[in-house]
Amino acid sequence: MKPIVELMDVVKEFPLGKVTVRALRGVSLQIGRGEFVAIAGPSGSGKTTLLNQVGCVDTPTRGTVRIDGQSTSELAESALTKLRLHKLGFIFQTFNLVPVLDLAQNVELPLLLKGGLTRGERDRRVREIVDQVGLTEQLGQRPNELSGGQRQRVAIARALVTGPNIVLADEPTANLDSATGEQILDLMERLNRDQETTFIFSTHDSRVMAHARRLVTLVDGKISSDEATEAAA
Amino acid sequence: MFALMAWRNLRQGGRRTTLLGLALAMVTGLLVLLMSLSDGVNDSMIKGATSLAAGHVNVAGFYKATPDEGFPMITETGKVKAVAQEAVAGLATVIDRHRGWSRVVSDAGSIWAALYGVSVEQEQRLLQTLRPARLGDYVEDLDGLDPDAREGDMRDLAEADTAMLFVTQARRLGVRVGDALTIRTETLRGQSNTVDVRIVAVMDDLGLMSNWSIFLPKQTILQLYGLDDDTTGAVMLYLDDIERAPQVMEQLRTAYAEAGFDVMEHDPRPFFAKFQTISGQEWTGQKIDITTWTDEVSFLVWVITAIDSVSALLITILTIIIAVGIMNALWIAVRERTTEIGTLRAIGMSRGRVLAMFLTEALMLGLFGTLIGAVGGALLAVGVDALAIPIPSQAVQAILMNDRLHLVVEPAEVLGVIVGFTVMCGLSALWPAARAANMPPITAIHITE
Ligand SMILES: Nc1ncnc2c1ncn2[C@@H]1O[C@H](COP(=O)(O)OP(=O)(O)OP(=O)(O)O)[C@@H](O)[C@H]1O
Numbered sequence: 157m158k159p160i161v162e163l164m165d166v167v168k169e170f171p172l173g174k175v176t177v178r179a180l181r182g183v184s185l186q187i188g189r190g191e192f193v194a195i196a197g198p199s200g201s202g203k204t205t206l207l208n209q210v211g212c213v214d215t216p217t218r219g220t221v222r223i224d225g226q227s228t229s230e231l232a233e234s235a236l237t238k239l240r241l242h243k244l245g246f247i248f249q250t251f252n253l254v255p256v257l258d259l260a261q262n263v264e265l266p267l268l269l270k271g272g273l274t275r276g277e278r279d280r281r282v283r284e285i286v287d288q289v290g291l292t293e294q295l296g297q298r299p300n301e302l303s304g305g306q307r308q309r310v311a312i313a314r315a316l317v318t319g320p321n322i323v324l325a326d327e328p329t330a331n332l333d334s335a336t337g338e339q340i341l342d343l344m345e346r347l348n349r350d351q352e353t354t355f356i357f358s359t360h361d362s363r364v365m366a367h368a369r370r371l372v373t374l375v376d377g378k379i380s381s382d383e384a385t386e387a388a389a
Numbered sequence: 390m391f392a393l394m395a396w397r398n399l400r401q402g403g404r405r406t407t408l409l410g411l412a413l414a415m416v417t418g419l420l421v422l423l424m425s426l427s428d429g430v431n432d433s434m435i436k437g438a439t440s441l442a443a444g445h446v447n448v449a450g451f452y453k454a455t456p457d458e459g460f461p462m463i464t465e466t467g468k469v470k471a472v473a474q475e476a477v478a479g480l481a482t483v484i485d486r487h488r489g490w491s492r493v494v495s496d497a498g499s500i501w502a503a504l505y506g507v508s509v510e511q512e513q514r515l516l517q518t519l520r521p522a523r524l525g526d527y528v529e530d531l532d533g534l535d536p537d538a539r540e541g542d543m544r545d546l547a548e549a550d551t552a553m554l555f556v557t558q559a560r561r562l563g564v565r566v567g568d569a570l571t572i573r574t575e576t577l578r579g580q581s582n583t584v585d586v587r588i589v590a591v592m593d594d595l596g597l598m599s600n601w602s603i604f605l606p607k608q609t610i611l612q613l614y615g616l617d618d619d620t621t622g623a624v625m626l627y628l629d630d631i632e633r634a635p636q637v638m639e640q641l642r643t644a645y646a647e648a649g650f651d652v653m654e655h656d657p658r659p660f661f662a663k664f665q666t667i668s669g670q671e672w673t674g675q676k677i678d679i680t681t682w683t684d685e686v687s688f689l690v691w692v693i694t695a696i697d698s699v700s701a702l703l704i705t706i707l708t709i710i711i712a713v714g715i716m717n718a719l720w721i722a723v724r725e726r727t728t729e730i731g732t733l734r735a736i737g738m739s740r741g742r743v744l745a746m747f748l749t750e751a752l753m754l755g756l757f758g759t760l761i762g763a764v765g766g767a768l769l770a771v772g773v774d775a776l777a778i779p780i781p782s783q784a785v786q787a788i789l790m791n792d793r794l795h796l797v798v799e800p801a802e803v804l805g806v807i808v809g810f811t812v813m814c815g816l817s818a819l820w821p822a823a824r825a826a827n828m829p830p831i832t833a834i835h836i837t838e
């Protein structure tokens with residue numbers, strides 16, 4: 157099967173005054189449809205940088221990143237925006253909900269950006285996904301009325317509502333207590349199983365890593381290990 | 390929903406938004422007020438000019454018996470009127486008045502005045518515009534008289550050797566209704582001539598014009614200057630639509646030339662400013678001079694120009710301040726919402742949409758602010774006009790050409806102000822909004838660390 161994410165010898169450098177920070181030093185990686193992958197590694201090892209390349213919010217200095225067969229460095233900003241809208245979902249460490257919109261509106265937003273759906277269809281999809289993350293009761297509440305765990309569940313719903321191929325999550329549990337973090341991971345796992353959506357998330361929490369079926373470890377901008385976990389068995 | 394986001398973000402702006410909106414409302418209101426003042430003065434001027442001194446279009450002329458002396462007169466009045474009636478469609482009224490310029494003497498003093506010889510039955514417009522003045526406004530020693538009484542009747546100008554004057558003149562001459570005046574003038578042949586007239590009406594001033602306008606029966610002027618019956622000073626044409634005046638003037642220029650009249654070049658000055666030029670020229674006989682009402686009051690137009698210039702200056706400064714305010718507020722908003730913008734870009738919002746989102750915010754603020762300001766200003770203007778507040782200073786009265794504060798609200802202008810200011814808000818927002826649109830989506834992830 158063709159990989160949905162394919163990195164070939166990806167190098168990312170940040171010029172910082174006279175020195176150049178090399179965040180990724182030749183990363184090659186293939187991820188297939190429906191995988192549940194954790195990116196681990198110490199602080200500064202390049203996890204966020206890697207996810208940014210996959211998430212099309214940044215392009216590599218050298219090497220190729222292909223999303224569903226398309227090389228991101230060949231695309232213009234508007235095409236990358238479309239790619240993000242149609243194929244990718246984002247979950248952020250700090251949730252990043254739109255504070256002036258309520259829960260339902262936050263989740264509806266990507267559908268509106270996508271366009272082509274009637275209000276009824278949008279409502280139906282929003283209800284369905286909100287029900288799956290278990291927040292039907294909170295539908296009309298604003299982000300500041302929700303707990304951290306609830307907010308992250310809204311963010312998951314927002315990431316999944318358009319039915320993306322890949323969901324990227326940069327340390328999705330870092331701002332949550334461990335019990336809530338576990339719940340979020342369980343939820344992600346369930347959605348991954350139910351919908352065959354590829355999940356790629358970064359973390360440096362070993363308990364979180366334990367949920368992944370594949371664990372990619374970065375050290376100093378290079379992959380030091382890439383293995384199936386016990387959870388995969 | 391994007392409009393909702395813009396609206397809620399605006400409200401989120403709190404004090405900043407409120408202050409900006411308020412400032413915008415105040416400047417808009419001020420502009421509407423100033424514009425209605427300018428329109429009010431214009432209105433007073435049109436009313437004053439077109440009832441006292443000029444028709445919308447005037448067919449006057451000069452008659453020269455010798456090369457160095459011109460007299461403001463046309464012969465063949467009947468024919469002149471006929472040509473106008475033939476050539477112009479949409480004429481409301483056609484009247485004619487004699488013109489003169491002379492010394493007016495009373496027991497207490499004397500003034501120079503433009504004389505208008507009228508047939509009172511032609512002067513319906515004037516009759517409707519003027520109002521007898523309060524005795525208290527011009528009689529010094531009331532001596533038991535009721536200061537609020539208004540004496541005299543313009544219609545008595547139908548009687549021979551009568552005169553109607555205005556309150557400022559009456560005060561200067563120390564006269565009231567029933568008193569006698571002597572009009573002293575020179576005839577065409579250079580003889581000095583006088584006639585005694587009886588005052589039949591003293592009217593409220595109608596702007597500056599009324600300081601030097603005195604109305605007499607036609608017969609008195611004919612007699613004063615020794616003229617014959619078919620002469621007049623000016624034929625005054627009133628149109629259905631005053632805006633057509635320049636066009637009609639051009640039309641008449643051709644019509645009179647074709648009818649065999651000798652038509653003077655267009656000179657946009659009032660008739661009394663032309664004597665000097667006329668007496669410097671070689672010709673003798675009759676020439677026709679066609680003008681619009683604006684020509685006849687061109688010496689007053691500076692007032693409107695001045696009001697408009699001051700308003701323009703003031704509004705420009707205030708607009709710049711507000712534009713900078715809006716730009717600044719939006720800069721702050723863009724900075725505060727960096728993560729949000731980055732997030733929206735990351736989840737697939739296009740640059741164009743981000744730009745539109747911030748522009749919408751600015752346009753909404755602009756529309757609300759200006760709408761409130763414009764409506765407030767317009768209501769205030771209508772209210773002030775309805776109160777007819779008397780202007781205390783005579784100098785200001787003269788400048789504003791009215792003894793009351795007169796404001797006219799032009800809905801089209803108010804609409805223009807609203808649209809203009811809203812567009813200005815959008816334009817000021819363009820730069821910060823573009824900046825937001827160009828923000829890389831990566832900021833969604835980065836900035837929070
Ligand atoms: N925009 C940037 N400009 C300069 N240097 C950067 C930039 N982004 C990342 N870096 C550098 O690249 C390296 C990798 O950073 P990255 O954020 O990918 O690490 P990380 O594994 O996500 O770390 P953490 O666990 O702390 O989030 C670091 O040394 C970082 O300082």
Ligand SMILES: [Mg+2]
Binds near residue numbers: 205326
């Ligand atoms: Mg990181």
